[in-house]
Amino acid sequence: MTSMSFTDAVHTCLTAKYATFTGRARRAEYWWYSVLYVIATLVIVGTSLAIEVPLLNLLLLPFIVPMLTVSVRRLHDTGKSGRRMLIALIPVAGPVIYLVAMTVDGTPGANQYGPSPKAVAHPVG
Secondary structure, eight states: OOOHHHHHHHHIIIIIIITOSSSOHHHHHHHHHHHHHHHHHHHHHHHHHSHHHHHHHHHHHHHHHHHHHHHHHHHHHTTTTGGGGGGSSSSSSHHHHHHHHHHHHHOSOBTTTSSSSSOOOOOOO
């Protein structure tokens, strides 16, 4: 088992598993991609303060799809359905519960969503 680097996580999320809702994702894959997502959001918002919100969402779209997919795969790694993401919509407590779910270690070995990503070699780009 090797650790997943920032580059590996970004490559996996933006190319190899861009729109893949099946399977599992390691914590490192989720958190490293989250770092990229926050940076991309700050850059796009910071450089386009005069842009309307719908256009801003359009600029962020290439980053939103993989954020959703890696979140679902991360929940799968803990043995939970991707629908659990909807818990974040509950005011105040929902986002906290969601973030805690993203920090929990994955189910060891295979679960109903596939083999453990820690046991499977990740693509190196």
